[in-house]
Amino acid sequence: MTHARSKYSRGTPSGGTLLDTARIRADFPILNRQVNGRTLIYLDNAATSQKPRHVIQSIVDYYERYNANVHRGVHTLSVEATDVYEEARRKVARFINAPSEKSVIWTRNTSEAINLIAYSWGDANVGEGDNIVTTAMEHHSDIVPWQQLARRKGAQVRYIPVGRQGALDMAVARNLIDRRTKLVAAMHASNVLGTINPVGELALIAHAVGALMLVDGAQSVPSMPVDVQALGCDFLAFSAHKMCGPTGIGVLYGREDVMERMQPWMFGGDMISEVTYEGAKWNDLPYKFEAGTPNIADAIATGAAVDYLDELGMGNVWAHEQALGAYALERFKELEEFHVMGPRDPGLRGGLVSFFHDTVHPHDLGQALDRMGIAIRTGHHCAMPLVRGHGIAAAARASFYIYNTEAEIDALIDGLKDAAGYFARK
């Protein structure tokens, strides 16, 4: 992968793959925050990323300068708001290489995007005896909607198993996906294992039996170049809040011809073309799937987030994440009594490390780290079946993003040593 130059890239002693974090950190006001007397070390990026000033400012600008409802106004504010709002949609379309912005639907988050497909596409296309194939490492948001769809329709959910090395068992996948498979739904990057799944390959297998392919991009779109046409997926879901954008907005990309045939799911203003007391006709894509006043400010801010990431270059972002992931994996080897989950090969994974300790519960580890200003996540990570499959109820996770440094990982490792020591001594 070649990395485009950007004013944020630079050569580094560690081999030239890290971003210029000093420069990037200056863009993120929160990184100056003190927590328990220490400068915040934020390693909970897989839960939600921090936001650059530019993105925050785009929200302020909207509210202070051109706040108005979109699409329906002839007045200047409404025209301006509509322009910037729709430009944000085009930016997102370009970011994932969607053929048209008509394929880009704003949702609240990844979860809603997947529910939209489960209801609007699923209820019309999945029948009794059909099956939906997903993976054993999925996030609840990519499991429960399918379980419920299956229940409504008398269909079945199948789980592609996860091997010891944290990778999908593709041989089994080929057996699970059969003529009765209507949809394959898989996460691109795991929020627990860090694994990067071969979703392009799954798409080929799915298409070979006439099934569609949905990619849960919640963890991949923020971190690596994702090209829906290259992946060959039919649907892609992701959330802005994990990629420098605001909370409250996500994206469903859907193949235009598929979505043309889908019925709307939510009804109301903006998604109609005509309403009488007897019935209604629908608006065109993408509006058909967007009922009521949209999340205008956050759509605009998502456009700003995409601008920011484009400026860094997603190839560079990915190189940075992989480098930090590899570095963390290496450093974890020093830690006794800690067990790292997921692939051992850093080349197969992204910038996060989940782990657990022989005796200290993740929650207590997290509490101890918080005393040192280090924020990690602990718990089931919305992947209960996977985590329990490891014989534990909870794990700790450190996840990295564009502003994290090797020095912060050093602090994490030292902190874990101290925490383990603290609990061992008492």
Add this chain to the structure above:
Amino acid sequence: MTHARSKYSRGTPSGGTLLDTARIRADFPILNRQVNGRTLIYLDNAATSQKPRHVIQSIVDYYERYNANVHRGVHTLSVEATDVYEEARRKVARFINAPSEKSVIWTRNTSEAINLIAYSWGDANVGEGDNIVTTAMEHHSDIVPWQQLARRKGAQVRYIPVGRQGALDMAVARNLIDRRTKLVAAMHASNVLGTINPVGELALIAHAVGALMLVDGAQSVPSMPVDVQALGCDFLAFSAHKMCGPTGIGVLYGREDVMERMQPWMFGGDMISEVTYEGAKWNDLPYKFEAGTPNIADAIATGAAVDYLDELGMGNVWAHEQALGAYALERFKELEEFHVMGPRDPGLRGGLVSFFHDTVHPHDLGQALDRMGIAIRTGHHCAMPLVRGHGIAAAARASFYIYNTEAEIDALIDGLKDAAGYFARK
């Protein structure tokens, strides 16, 4: 109605019912905006209101100081974010006098809140031959979900007619609501006619036949004191963006016992209590209805908006709106060839005036006013059946809020005269 004192109230020459707009305007940065060389006169508040600095700042504060995902984190940022986020829910509960914050579900907007009821409650409780009663003046968001529910279930939608004076025909309502009625859904304040509907009375009629009552509060909650217990409604839906709050977030209030019995609609993270490969159990209220990462920033900002309105006092807000509505109605009498829609009696309506001209299309009027920096809305106002019922396809609407003044209404009237003159002369 008595009006609590607030630092924003003051006696005025026009009779003591207006807010201290000079002081309020200073809180709204956008009101200094120049449009086509004039200071913005924003009269499109029923579409979306402007936002005070305090609300905008609450978003900035969150992103710059304690942005983190909620509910699942032991680290300081997550704890702080969860606290402020849940406090916002409590503020909203107090604002509408809900007995408990468990009854307050965050949605994207009013439209989504109504869809949630149509699917989660409607699909389980409405059957063949049943009916849903709504009104002939509803917004599309309170029509199309019921039409679609009726279609799914073989039920019927009935419309309470609107009389000449823009009021619901309650005698007919009493006939329409019968033993087969499962739900009565009505707007509290009309976004076109300005009418305030007797939703408390409708609730009594509904309950008498064992039906539930849903109130579309999109236009009332921003403008008047709304007390769900006093109204006796079972559901109330509204949007933050029309009440000084951000876009992208709305509220569904639902009676706790009713919502306890409802099944979740969207599935994913946060709304579950346990997930296995076989199935899932649901979390408690309110979380059961909130799948995935919530719109944290905008929930917090909604709390800030409620603070702002509480400070003004909703009684004062309502007095101000009614005074402006009455003043506008009076001044419109001067205008020949213009027709005002809705009740003639200013006591029966809120702070908006919809109108049309004998020959000049609303869109062209709006364009002309925009040249003068005056923002009004034109079109079908998402109430096509109502507007067409008046023999027109579109109307113009000026809607007022807490920062609007009589002087701005004077400018509107002058602008309309000029606009009509312009088109007449050409």
Add this chain to the structure above:
Amino acid sequence: MQSLEGLDELYEQIVLDHYRNPRHSDLLTSPAVDIEVNNPFCGDEIRLQLKTGDDGRVSAVSVAGRGCAISQSSGSLLTELVHGKDAAGLHGTVTLVRRLMKGDPVSEAEMDALGDLSALSGVRKFPVRIKCALLAWSALEEAAEKLEQGAK
């Protein structure tokens, strides 16, 4: 009143004249194509009908609708530009009108071919109204496609 002067570019005399006195607005009997389009956001509507002769060229046209001065005058102006054109000719005119609205360079000869419709070029300065101006033309595009399909 001075501030309304800027509107003159949008509302040329001839545009308002077509708005008030729409040409060819009577419905046709047994048209070859009959198309309704609307703008879902503002509610403007256009119904366009065409008849063609044996040579496939437009022999009669009707445009009727409800909406603002721009959408309706554009529809009326359209009726003056379609007579005698075949599907390809209609497509060409639609393309030319779109170019005009987008602000692409349009030659003098092309402008001449547009006749009175050139009066609508002021719309370019009011981008939100371009959709109004193009509403009737999106109907014509659909009509041209239907004519082509019918011819096959």
Add this chain to the structure above:
Amino acid sequence: MQSLEGLDELYEQIVLDHYRNPRHSDLLTSPAVDIEVNNPFCGDEIRLQLKTGDDGRVSAVSVAGRGCAISQSSGSLLTELVHGKDAAGLHGTVTLVRRLMKGDPVSEAEMDALGDLSALSGVRKFPVRIKCALLAWSALEEAAEKLEQGAK
């Protein structure tokens, strides 16, 4: 390491001891009530079982589960406070523990009645962990309600 000192208030020696060596964690045979609760957000689990004598008072208890030191030690400490109590007594203890966690004033006598559980009072300074500490107690509350219903 200095920074970890603040943790001592949360993780008292006795708390960690109960975490590592939970008391009364073996399942009972044919318990009168058997209740499972969990914290949906972090996944911590507690299973609580009670047996009662003819007088309706607790004669045996078991608490088992998975989770953090606070949730599990609180469950273990609970087992030392229920013996011989009837439903009303259990409710009383739950209320007292909730008051302790909320930071409401608690008398010395009350504190004494809580025994080792008073070691958990440091949780008050870590509000997010109060839920952990109360998990087992919400199970006990449910259990007390069930006992009452059974008695009716």
